[in-house]
Amino acid sequence: MTTNDFALFLSLLHIAMASAVTVHALLTRLAPQSTIGWIGLAWLSPYIGPVLYFLFGVNRVRRKAIKLTGPDGDVDAPHSPFALSPEAIERRGEVHLEPLAKFGLRLTGRPLLDGNSFTPLIDGDNAYPAMIAAIEEASISVAIGSFIFHDDEGGGPIIDALIEAQKRGVAVRVLVDGIGSGYLRSPVCARLMANGVRAERFMHEVAPWKMSFVNLRSHKKVLVVDGRHGFTGGMNIAAVNLFRKIEIPPSKAVQDVHFRVEGPVVAHLMETFAEDWAFTTSEVLEGAPWFPEIGAAGDVPARGIASGPDEDNEKLMWTMAAAIGRADRSVRILTPYFVPDDRITSQLTLAAVRGVDVELVIPERSNxxxxxxxxxALFAPLLRAGCVIRRAPGPFDHSKLMTVDGAWVLLGSGNWDARSLRLNFEFNVEAYSAAFVATCDAIIDAKVQGSRIVTLDDLRRRSLVARLRDSATRLASPYL
Known part of the structure; x- marks a missing residue:
């Protein structure tokens, strides 16, 4: 082959690869910006662009999920006698939230379930002992999933409790993320499996040619004991969450909020774990050990919302947007990161312009x-519309809460960024209860003590270099 022939071959290969990316992106991607970006990268970066698209731009997760479960193969919780119609929210006195409840039913296919209670667990000092106590009392089954699960002073005692539960005959299943809990080696899985506990890593591949899932992580945090007692929220399992109890460098310490959940909605927690477990292992968890009949434990209507790249739509993002759209009086958001797309920022801007008190609480400095x-780079339009943005003092706060009109709350694993709203597998819970929302608002109030309000002057005083840096970083927000 001559030099000219080889050059022609490389040119034709580039055209073929870029054309394949163009066709696939046009047929499968919805967002115009990302579609244009990937096509441009494929044509302007010969060979490298198409390879990057193959690794990070193709959603193989949904295809794998469909192949595994089939159109009717989802793991579904049994029908609950505590299922509520959306109209029940209107009868409870929140007329304007009834459409939100109806929207949630259509979006998720899950009914609101009455009869629940939620107990906040602030930081690992409160959450981990409660989780360990529940595992120690387990008699039938334990299912636990987490993005980060370390075998250290935070996670070690939980691992010990899981091993002891397995020894006394409890069915234990542990699912951790394939990158968040250790990519090359997962100490938590190694110790659990060495002691006979079934532990798996979610979408974990070592071979470079199988790394197409590297950008899609399970960010869920769920624990269900005996199918009846649940824990969920935003808290990972690691020593950094015990900064009040053990010596942790201030730059590594993490604040967070988790919740003990009792009542029929625990079945939704179990359902999302069972689906992820089946996705990972092909083992279906079903029957009374995992899905028993659950009686009322309180008076809070609630619904679990699972979202991820295997779903037909962006359920978490649309839930947030719908809640903002129904707000009459207030929207309060506590989140470690705030880099959503324009759909969310536009909704918040419109809410503030029509007179809703919009308050965003983020850390003074993130991790x-x-x-x-x-x-x-995102704050100026929100501030001009009248939103209040607060930067709360450290340690870094990983908590996630959203309340609307003192009557609705969203809690769980999802952050307000593109990774949680588009790429990650997340689990959140929406609840309708003035009393419970008051509890969550009190948590937010405590977080803002000593906070600093961000102003337009603060943004303007940044140097030109800093403003250029921030604006350039924002361009990468869909992948941060």
């Missing part, structure tokens, strides 16, 4: 400096 830069 990822580039996230702070990207957030800075």
């Amino acid at each position: 990822h400096l580039y996230m702070d830069w990207a957030m800075n």
Whole structure:
């Protein structure tokens, strides 16, 4: 082959690869910006662009899920006698939230379930002992999933409790993320499996040619004991969450909020774990050990919302947007990161313009400096519309809460960024209860003590270099 022939071959290969990316992106991707970006990268970066698209731009997760479960193969919780119609919210006195309840039913296919209670667990000092106590009392089954699960002073005692539960005959299943809990080696899985506990890593591949799932992580945090007692929220399992109890460098310490959940909605927690477990292992968890009949434990109507790249739509994002759209009086958001797409920022801007009190609480400094830069570039339009943005003092706060009109709350694993809203597998719970929302608002109030209000002057005083840096980082927000 001559030099000219080889050059022609490389040119034709580039055209073929870029054309394949163009066809696939046009047929499968919905967002115009990302579609244009990937097509441009494929044509302007010969060979490298198409390879990057193959690794990070193709959603194989949904295809794998469909192949595994089939159109009717989802793991579904049994029908509950505590299922509520959306109209029940109107009868409880929140007329304007009834459409939101109806929207949630259509979006998720899950009914609101009455009869629940939620107990906040602030930081690992409160959450981990409660979780360990529940595992120690387990008699039938334990299912636990987490993005980060370390075998250290935070996770070690939980691992010990899981091993002891397995020894006394409890069916234990542990699912951790294939990157968040250790990519090359997962100490938590190694110790559990060495002691006979079934532990798996979610979408974990070592071979480079199988790394197409590297950008799609399970960010869920769920524990269900005996199918009846649940824990969920935003808290990972690691020593950094015990900064009040053990010596942790201030730059590593993490604040967070988790919740003990009792009542029929625990079945939704179990359902999302069972689906992820079946996705990972092909083992279907079903029957009374995992889905028993659950009686009322309180008076809070609630619904679980699972979202991820295997779903037909962006359920978490649309839930947030719908709640903002129904707000009459207030929207309060507590989140470690705030880099959503324009659909969310536009909804918040419109809410503020029509007179809703919109309050955003973020850390003074996050654990990822580039996230702070990207957030800075998003604030000006919100501030001009009348939103209040507060930066709360450290340690870094990983908590996630959203309340609307003192009557509705969203809690769970999802952050307000593109990764949680588009790429990650997340689990959240929406609840309709003035009393419970008051509890959550009190948590937010405590977080803002000593906070600093961000102003337009603060943003303008940044140097030109800083503003350029922040704006450039924002361009990468869909992948941060």
